[in-house]
Amino acid sequence: MQTSEWLRHCGLARVDGLALLRDVAGLSHAALLAHPETPLAAETLQRLETRAERLRAGEPLAYVLGWREFFGLRFAVSPAVLVPRPETELLVDFALDRIAPERGAAVLDLGTGSGAIAVAVAHARPHAAVWAVDASAEALAEAARNAQALLPADRAGGAPRLFLGDWYAALPADAPRFDLILSNPPYVAQADPHLEALAHEPRLALVGSRASADGLADIRRIVAEAPAHLAPGGWLAIEHGYDQAEAVRALLRDAGLAEARSLPDLAGIARVTAGCLRA
Numbered sequence: 001m002q003t004s005e006w007l008r009h010c011g012l013a014r015v016d017g018l019a020l021l022r023d024v025a026g027l028s029h030a031a032l033l034a035h036p037e038t039p040l041a042a043e044t045l046q047r048l049e050t051r052a053e054r055l056r057a058g059e060p061l062a063y064v065l066g067w068r069e070f071f072g073l074r075f076a077v078s079p080a081v082l083v084p085r086p087e088t089e090l091l092v093d094f095a096l097d098r099i100a101p102e103r104g105a106a107v108l109d110l111g112t113g114s115g116a117i118a119v120a121v122a123h124a125r126p127h128a129a130v131w132a133v134d135a136s137a138e139a140l141a142e143a144a145r146n147a148q149a150l151l152p153a154d155r156a157g158g159a160p161r162l163f164l165g166d167w168y169a170a171l172p173a174d175a176p177r178f179d180l181i182l183s184n185p186p187y188v189a190q191a192d193p194h195l196e197a198l199a200h201e202p203r204l205a206l207v208g209s210r211a212s213a214d215g216l217a218d219i220r221r222i223v224a225e226a227p228a229h230l231a232p233g234g235w236l237a238i239e240h241g242y243d244q245a246e247a248v249r250a251l252l253r254d255a256g257l258a259e260a261r262s263l264p265d266l267a268g269i270a271r272v273t274a275g276c277l278r279a
Protein backbone atom coordinates (compact mmCIF):
# COMPACT_ATOMS: atom_id res chain seq x y z
CA MET A 1 0.00 0.00 0.00
CA GLN A 2 1.17 3.54 -0.74
CA THR A 3 1.33 6.26 1.94
CA SER A 4 -1.41 8.36 0.27
CA GLU A 5 -3.74 5.37 0.13
CA TRP A 6 -3.14 4.55 3.79
CA LEU A 7 -3.83 8.20 4.71
CA ARG A 8 -7.13 8.14 2.81
CA HIS A 9 -8.35 4.94 4.44
CA CYS A 10 -6.92 5.08 7.99
CA GLY A 11 -10.00 6.77 9.44
CA LEU A 12 -7.95 9.47 11.20
CA ALA A 13 -7.75 13.23 10.87
CA ARG A 14 -5.14 13.90 8.14
CA VAL A 15 -2.86 15.69 10.62
CA ASP A 16 -2.82 12.63 12.93
CA GLY A 17 -2.32 10.22 10.03
CA LEU A 18 0.64 12.27 8.82
CA ALA A 19 2.10 12.34 12.34
CA LEU A 20 1.92 8.52 12.56
CA LEU A 21 3.47 8.13 9.11
CA ARG A 22 6.35 10.46 10.02
CA ASP A 23 7.02 8.68 13.30
CA VAL A 24 6.42 5.05 12.35
CA ALA A 25 7.61 5.02 8.73
CA GLY A 26 10.42 7.48 9.45
CA LEU A 27 9.40 9.72 6.54
CA SER A 28 9.72 13.51 6.62
CA HIS A 29 6.69 15.73 6.08
CA ALA A 30 8.22 16.95 2.82
CA ALA A 31 8.82 13.37 1.61
CA LEU A 32 5.23 12.41 2.41
CA LEU A 33 3.87 15.34 0.39
CA ALA A 34 6.33 15.03 -2.51
CA HIS A 35 6.12 11.24 -2.85
CA PRO A 36 2.60 10.06 -1.96
CA GLU A 37 3.31 6.91 -3.96
CA THR A 38 5.95 5.66 -1.45
CA PRO A 39 5.14 2.01 -0.67
CA LEU A 40 4.72 0.85 2.95
CA ALA A 41 6.28 -2.45 4.01
CA ALA A 42 3.97 -4.99 5.64
CA GLU A 43 5.71 -4.66 9.00
CA THR A 44 5.39 -0.83 8.88
CA LEU A 45 1.73 -1.15 7.97
CA GLN A 46 1.12 -3.36 10.97
CA ARG A 47 2.80 -0.93 13.36
CA LEU A 48 0.82 1.96 11.81
CA GLU A 49 -2.43 0.06 12.26
CA THR A 50 -1.74 -0.76 15.93
CA ARG A 51 -1.19 2.91 16.66
CA ALA A 52 -4.09 4.09 14.49
CA GLU A 53 -6.39 1.81 16.46
CA ARG A 54 -5.34 3.48 19.74
CA LEU A 55 -5.99 6.92 18.22
CA ARG A 56 -9.38 5.85 16.94
CA ALA A 57 -10.18 4.74 20.51
CA GLY A 58 -9.55 8.31 21.66
CA GLU A 59 -6.05 8.03 23.14
CA PRO A 60 -4.08 11.30 22.82
CA LEU A 61 -1.54 11.37 19.96
CA ALA A 62 1.28 12.11 22.43
CA TYR A 63 0.71 8.82 24.31
CA VAL A 64 0.51 6.87 21.07
CA LEU A 65 3.75 8.39 19.78
CA GLY A 66 5.33 8.37 23.26
CA TRP A 67 6.49 11.97 23.02
CA ARG A 68 5.36 15.59 22.83
CA GLU A 69 7.34 18.68 21.95
CA PHE A 70 7.37 21.40 24.62
CA PHE A 71 9.47 24.56 24.50
CA GLY A 72 11.40 23.16 21.53
CA LEU A 73 12.36 19.96 23.39
CA ARG A 74 11.03 16.46 22.79
CA PHE A 75 9.66 15.07 26.08
CA ALA A 76 8.91 11.38 26.55
CA VAL A 77 5.34 11.03 27.83
CA SER A 78 3.38 8.04 29.06
CA PRO A 79 -0.17 7.79 30.42
CA ALA A 80 1.36 8.35 33.90
CA VAL A 81 1.83 12.05 33.11
CA LEU A 82 -0.23 14.92 31.75
CA VAL A 83 0.55 15.68 28.10
CA PRO A 84 2.41 19.05 28.25
CA ARG A 85 0.26 21.83 26.76
CA PRO A 86 1.41 24.82 24.66
CA GLU A 87 -0.19 27.29 27.12
CA THR A 88 2.17 26.03 29.85
CA GLU A 89 5.07 27.52 27.85
CA LEU A 90 3.81 30.87 29.25
CA LEU A 91 5.07 29.80 32.69
CA VAL A 92 8.48 29.00 31.25
CA ASP A 93 8.60 32.37 29.44
CA PHE A 94 7.67 34.09 32.71
CA ALA A 95 10.51 32.31 34.52
CA LEU A 96 13.13 32.99 31.83
CA ASP A 97 12.25 36.70 31.86
CA ARG A 98 13.23 36.73 35.54
CA ILE A 99 16.48 34.74 35.41
CA ALA A 100 19.47 36.33 33.74
CA PRO A 101 21.28 33.69 31.65
CA GLU A 102 24.39 33.65 33.85
CA ARG A 103 22.52 33.89 37.17
CA GLY A 104 22.28 31.00 39.64
CA ALA A 105 18.64 31.32 40.67
CA ALA A 106 16.78 28.71 42.75
CA VAL A 107 13.65 27.51 40.94
CA LEU A 108 10.92 25.14 42.19
CA ASP A 109 8.41 23.35 39.92
CA LEU A 110 5.43 22.03 41.91
CA GLY A 111 3.61 19.13 40.19
CA THR A 112 6.32 18.50 37.60
CA GLY A 113 4.67 15.58 35.75
CA SER A 114 6.85 14.83 32.70
CA GLY A 115 9.29 17.48 33.96
CA ALA A 116 8.25 19.83 31.15
CA ILE A 117 8.57 23.10 33.11
CA ALA A 118 11.56 22.11 35.25
CA VAL A 119 13.58 20.68 32.35
CA ALA A 120 12.72 23.54 29.95
CA VAL A 121 13.89 26.11 32.52
CA ALA A 122 16.99 24.06 33.36
CA HIS A 123 17.79 23.75 29.64
CA ALA A 124 17.48 27.49 28.94
CA ARG A 125 19.17 28.65 32.17
CA PRO A 126 22.14 26.31 32.78
CA HIS A 127 23.15 28.03 36.03
CA ALA A 128 19.75 27.78 37.74
CA ALA A 129 19.34 25.20 40.52
CA VAL A 130 16.06 23.48 39.69
CA TRP A 131 13.96 21.58 42.21
CA ALA A 132 10.79 19.68 41.33
CA VAL A 133 8.04 17.89 43.27
CA ASP A 134 5.30 15.45 42.32
CA ALA A 135 2.93 13.21 44.27
CA SER A 136 3.19 10.47 41.62
CA ALA A 137 6.25 8.21 41.66
CA GLU A 138 5.62 7.21 38.01
CA ALA A 139 5.53 10.87 36.98
CA LEU A 140 8.78 11.57 38.82
CA ALA A 141 10.43 8.62 37.05
CA GLU A 142 9.34 10.10 33.69
CA ALA A 143 10.66 13.54 34.75
CA ALA A 144 14.00 11.96 35.72
CA ARG A 145 14.23 10.22 32.33
CA ASN A 146 13.52 13.48 30.51
CA ALA A 147 16.03 15.43 32.60
CA GLN A 148 18.69 12.86 31.84
CA ALA A 149 17.90 12.76 28.12
CA LEU A 150 17.55 16.51 27.55
CA LEU A 151 20.10 18.14 29.88
CA PRO A 152 23.90 17.92 29.69
CA ALA A 153 25.42 15.76 32.41
CA ASP A 154 27.86 18.56 33.32
CA ARG A 155 25.16 21.25 33.60
CA ALA A 156 26.48 24.16 35.75
CA GLY A 157 23.42 24.19 38.07
CA GLY A 158 23.50 20.39 38.45
CA ALA A 159 20.71 17.95 37.62
CA PRO A 160 17.20 18.93 38.72
CA ARG A 161 16.48 17.61 42.22
CA LEU A 162 13.25 15.61 42.25
CA PHE A 163 11.10 14.93 45.34
CA LEU A 164 8.09 12.70 45.85
CA GLY A 165 5.27 14.00 48.04
CA ASP A 166 2.58 16.54 48.76
CA TRP A 167 3.56 20.01 47.49
CA TYR A 168 6.03 21.81 49.82
CA ALA A 169 5.91 18.96 52.37
CA ALA A 170 7.99 16.92 49.88
CA LEU A 171 10.95 19.30 50.18
CA PRO A 172 13.89 18.34 52.40
CA ALA A 173 14.87 20.49 55.39
CA ASP A 174 17.84 21.98 53.50
CA ALA A 175 15.70 23.34 50.63
CA PRO A 176 16.52 26.99 49.92
CA ARG A 177 14.06 29.83 49.66
CA PHE A 178 13.21 30.02 45.96
CA ASP A 179 13.56 32.93 43.55
CA LEU A 180 10.79 31.37 41.49
CA ILE A 181 8.05 28.92 42.32
CA LEU A 182 6.27 27.68 39.18
CA SER A 183 3.27 25.39 39.10
CA ASN A 184 0.78 23.96 36.70
CA PRO A 185 -1.27 22.18 39.39
CA PRO A 186 -4.53 20.25 39.09
CA TYR A 187 -7.28 22.87 38.68
CA VAL A 188 -10.22 21.11 37.04
CA ALA A 189 -13.42 21.14 39.12
CA GLN A 190 -14.59 17.65 40.13
CA ALA A 191 -17.81 17.88 38.09
CA ASP A 192 -16.32 19.67 35.07
CA PRO A 193 -17.88 18.21 31.89
CA HIS A 194 -14.50 18.52 30.08
CA LEU A 195 -13.16 15.65 32.24
CA GLU A 196 -14.83 13.13 29.98
CA ALA A 197 -12.69 14.21 27.02
CA LEU A 198 -9.58 14.00 29.23
CA ALA A 199 -10.28 10.46 30.48
CA HIS A 200 -6.93 9.08 29.23
CA GLU A 201 -4.88 11.50 31.36
CA PRO A 202 -4.21 10.93 35.10
CA ARG A 203 -7.00 12.21 37.34
CA LEU A 204 -4.37 13.22 39.92
CA ALA A 205 -2.97 15.66 37.33
CA LEU A 206 -6.34 17.15 36.42
CA VAL A 207 -8.44 17.17 39.58
CA GLY A 208 -5.81 16.37 42.21
CA SER A 209 -6.27 14.44 45.43
CA ARG A 210 -8.42 17.18 46.97
CA ALA A 211 -11.27 17.29 44.46
CA SER A 212 -13.22 20.51 44.86
CA ALA A 213 -16.29 22.15 43.37
CA ASP A 214 -14.30 25.13 42.04
CA GLY A 215 -11.07 23.27 41.17
CA LEU A 216 -9.03 25.60 43.39
CA ALA A 217 -8.22 23.30 46.36
CA ASP A 218 -4.57 22.67 45.39
CA ILE A 219 -4.00 26.24 44.20
CA ARG A 220 -5.21 27.48 47.63
CA ARG A 221 -2.57 25.32 49.37
CA ILE A 222 0.23 26.27 46.97
CA VAL A 223 -0.49 30.00 47.29
CA ALA A 224 -1.06 30.06 51.07
CA GLU A 225 2.26 28.33 51.79
CA ALA A 226 4.32 30.13 49.14
CA PRO A 227 5.52 33.04 51.33
CA ALA A 228 7.33 30.56 53.62
CA HIS A 229 9.30 29.20 50.64
CA LEU A 230 9.96 32.30 48.52
CA ALA A 231 13.14 34.38 48.77
CA PRO A 232 12.54 38.11 49.28
CA GLY A 233 11.67 39.50 45.84
CA GLY A 234 10.85 35.98 44.60
CA TRP A 235 7.85 35.20 42.38
CA LEU A 236 5.13 32.56 42.46
CA ALA A 237 3.53 31.90 39.03
CA ILE A 238 0.64 29.49 38.65
CA GLU A 239 -1.24 28.18 35.63
CA HIS A 240 -5.02 27.94 36.09
CA GLY A 241 -8.30 27.54 34.26
CA TYR A 242 -9.69 30.10 31.82
CA ASP A 243 -12.17 31.41 34.43
CA GLN A 244 -9.99 31.30 37.57
CA ALA A 245 -7.66 34.32 37.13
CA GLU A 246 -9.61 36.69 39.38
CA ALA A 247 -9.93 34.10 42.15
CA VAL A 248 -6.20 33.30 41.98
CA ARG A 249 -5.25 37.01 42.13
CA ALA A 250 -7.41 37.32 45.26
CA LEU A 251 -5.68 34.28 46.81
CA LEU A 252 -2.26 35.82 46.09
CA ARG A 253 -3.28 39.10 47.74
CA ASP A 254 -4.72 37.22 50.76
CA ALA A 255 -1.38 35.43 51.12
CA GLY A 256 0.40 38.80 51.23
CA LEU A 257 2.00 38.51 47.79
CA ALA A 258 2.43 41.79 45.89
CA GLU A 259 2.09 42.87 42.26
CA ALA A 260 -0.53 40.18 41.51
CA ARG A 261 -0.99 40.01 37.75
CA SER A 262 -2.48 37.65 35.17
CA LEU A 263 -0.89 36.91 31.81
CA PRO A 264 -2.84 36.03 28.67
CA ASP A 265 -2.11 33.04 26.45
CA LEU A 266 -1.96 33.32 22.64
CA ALA A 267 -5.77 33.34 22.51
CA GLY A 268 -5.86 36.33 24.90
CA ILE A 269 -7.18 34.25 27.82
CA ALA A 270 -5.59 34.81 31.25
CA ARG A 271 -4.02 31.43 32.04
CA VAL A 272 -1.12 32.30 34.37
CA THR A 273 -1.27 34.44 37.48
CA ALA A 274 1.78 35.60 39.42
CA GLY A 275 2.70 37.59 42.50
CA CYS A 276 5.91 38.34 44.41
CA LEU A 277 7.14 38.42 47.98
CA ARG A 278 8.24 41.96 48.75
CA ALA A 279 12.00 42.27 49.08
Ligand SMILES: C[S@@+](CC[C@H](N)C(=O)[O-])C[C@H]1O[C@@H](n2cnc3c(N)ncnc32)[C@H](O)[C@@H]1O
Binds near residue numbers: 115139165185
Ligand atom coordinates in the same frame (compact mmCIF):
# COMPACT_ATOMS: atom_id res chain seq x y z
C1 LIG B 1 -1.56 19.53 35.59
S1 LIG B 1 -0.28 18.35 35.90
C2 LIG B 1 1.13 19.29 35.39
C3 LIG B 1 2.27 18.47 34.87
C4 LIG B 1 3.42 19.29 34.24
N1 LIG B 1 3.94 20.26 35.18
C5 LIG B 1 2.93 20.00 32.99
O1 LIG B 1 2.72 21.22 33.05
O2 LIG B 1 2.78 19.36 31.95
C6 LIG B 1 -0.23 18.43 37.68
C7 LIG B 1 0.81 17.55 38.35
O3 LIG B 1 0.67 17.73 39.78
C8 LIG B 1 0.86 16.49 40.42
N2 LIG B 1 0.20 16.57 41.74
C9 LIG B 1 -1.13 16.45 42.01
N3 LIG B 1 -1.36 16.60 43.32
C10 LIG B 1 -0.15 16.82 43.89
C11 LIG B 1 0.28 17.06 45.24
N4 LIG B 1 -0.60 17.10 46.25
N5 LIG B 1 1.60 17.25 45.47
C12 LIG B 1 2.50 17.20 44.44
N6 LIG B 1 2.15 16.99 43.15
C13 LIG B 1 0.85 16.80 42.88
C14 LIG B 1 0.26 15.48 39.46
O4 LIG B 1 0.75 14.17 39.71
C15 LIG B 1 0.65 16.06 38.10
O5 LIG B 1 1.88 15.51 37.65
